[in-house]
Amino acid sequence: MLKIGVIGCGFIGGQICKAIDKGIIDAELYALCDSSESRVQELTASLKKYSPTSMTIEELLQNVDLVIECASQKAVRLIVPQALEAGRNVMVMSVGALADEELRERLFTLAKQNNCKLYFPSGAVAGIDGINSASAAEISSVTLTTRKPPMGLAGAPHVKALGIKLETIEKETLLFEGPAAEAVKAFPANVNVAATISLAGIGFERTKVRVIADPALSRNVHEITVEGEFGKLSTRVENLPSPENPKTSYLAALSAISTLKKILSPVQIGT
Numbered sequence: 001m002l003k004i005g006v007i008g009c010g011f012i013g014g015q016i017c018k019a020i021d022k023g024i025i026d027a028e029l030y031a032l033c034d035s036s037e038s039r040v041q042e043l044t045a046s047l048k049k050y051s052p053t054s055m056t057i058e059e060l061l062q063n064v065d066l067v068i069e070c071a072s073q074k075a076v077r078l079i080v081p082q083a084l085e086a087g088r089n090v091m092v093m094s095v096g097a098l099a100d101e102e103l104r105e106r107l108f109t110l111a112k113q114n115n116c117k118l119y120f121p122s123g124a125v126a127g128i129d130g131i132n133s134a135s136a137a138e139i140s141s142v143t144l145t146t147r148k149p150p151m152g153l154a155g156a157p158h159v160k161a162l163g164i165k166l167e168t169i170e171k172e173t174l175l176f177e178g179p180a181a182e183a184v185k186a187f188p189a190n191v192n193v194a195a196t197i198s199l200a201g202i203g204f205e206r207t208k209v210r211v212i213a214d215p216a217l218s219r220n221v222h223e224i225t226v227e228g229e230f231g232k233l234s235t236r237v238e239n240l241p242s243p244e245n246p247k248t249s250y251l252a253a254l255s256a257i258s259t260l261k262k263i264l265s266p267v268q269i270g271t
């Protein structure tokens with residue numbers, strides 16, 4: 001049975017572990033790692049079937065078949081190269097880290113050299129399948145518009161750097177407009193989806209992103225528009241935010257669970 005190690009025991013990590021524990025994913029939950037040991041213990045205590053071992057990153061990488069990163073962009077830079085060097089397959093949630101071209105090339109080269117797979121779930125958006133298909137021909141434009149309740153954007157470097165007072169925003173306000181390469185740095189915990197869209201489509205410089213704070217919203221809304229030789233594609237998802245981490249939508253965790261099921265299934269549906 002596939003041994004899974006989860007790095008990051010927050011909302012997404014917790015949902016993945018619970019899905020494995022319930023038998024929704026036919027794999028063994030072998031190890032956990034988090035910067036906070038109490039978070040590991042709390043998650044382990046909530047499980048019924050598995051009692052994964054709390055490990056350091058180095059121990060975890062030596063002991064599992066598939067490493068799941070659901071921690072932070074910083075963690076991707078630290079962990080994913082080591083995991084691939086150790087010959088492990090890796091699922092990455094903090095995809096925004098791949099806006100760094102040097103890191104991206106390194107990870108893709110290491111995956112190839114070591115015959116490993118890198119998985120990037122669709123996350124909190126719909127339409128990655130369509131972008132993948134469309135990219136087999138010419139794509140002329142890709143735009144992501146993300147709308148979140150203002151406090152869902154709290155702590156973002158862009159918000160801090162500009163001194164934006166989120167609590168005083170009274171109407172829909174455009175906070176950022178620019179290429180995905182900049183968006184994922186400006187909002188590292190909010191628009192990782194922009195990175196996944198960039199990887200599937202026309203890259204981090206040509207993918208355009210708008211981030212809007214809207215106090216009228218209670219959901220995280222992601223809209224994608226793609227135009228190309230295939231025609232035009234538009235998707236819109238109104239995501240319920242996680243009650244534990246309002247920056248993250250529930251669908252993002254479900255997409256990780258669904259990707260795990262796909263990895264383990266002999267039947268592959270969709271692009």
Ligand SMILES: NC(=O)C1=CN([C@@H]2O[C@H](COP(=O)(O)OP(=O)(O)OC[C@H]3O[C@@H](n4cnc5c(N)ncnc54)[C@H](OP(=O)(O)O)[C@@H]3O)[C@@H](O)[C@H]2O)C=CC1
Binds near residue numbers: 189
């Ligand atoms: N691809 C996508 O569509 C989406 C991606 N994401 C991204 O996925 C990641 C996980 O999201 P979520 O579960 O909501 O986040 P949470 O903040 O709920 O959980 C992340 C956990 O990982 C821990 N952590 C961070 N860095 C490290 C590290 N280097 N080593 C060990 N543990 C670490 C955190 O600890 P501490 O709090 O102490 O830092 C925290 O406990 C985030 O980067 C998020 O931005 C989220 C939504 C959608």
Ligand SMILES: O=C([O-])CC(=O)C(=O)O
Binds near residue numbers: 220248
């Ligand atoms: O969960 C979401 O709505 C999207 C998100 O935070 C991200 O892509 O980083």
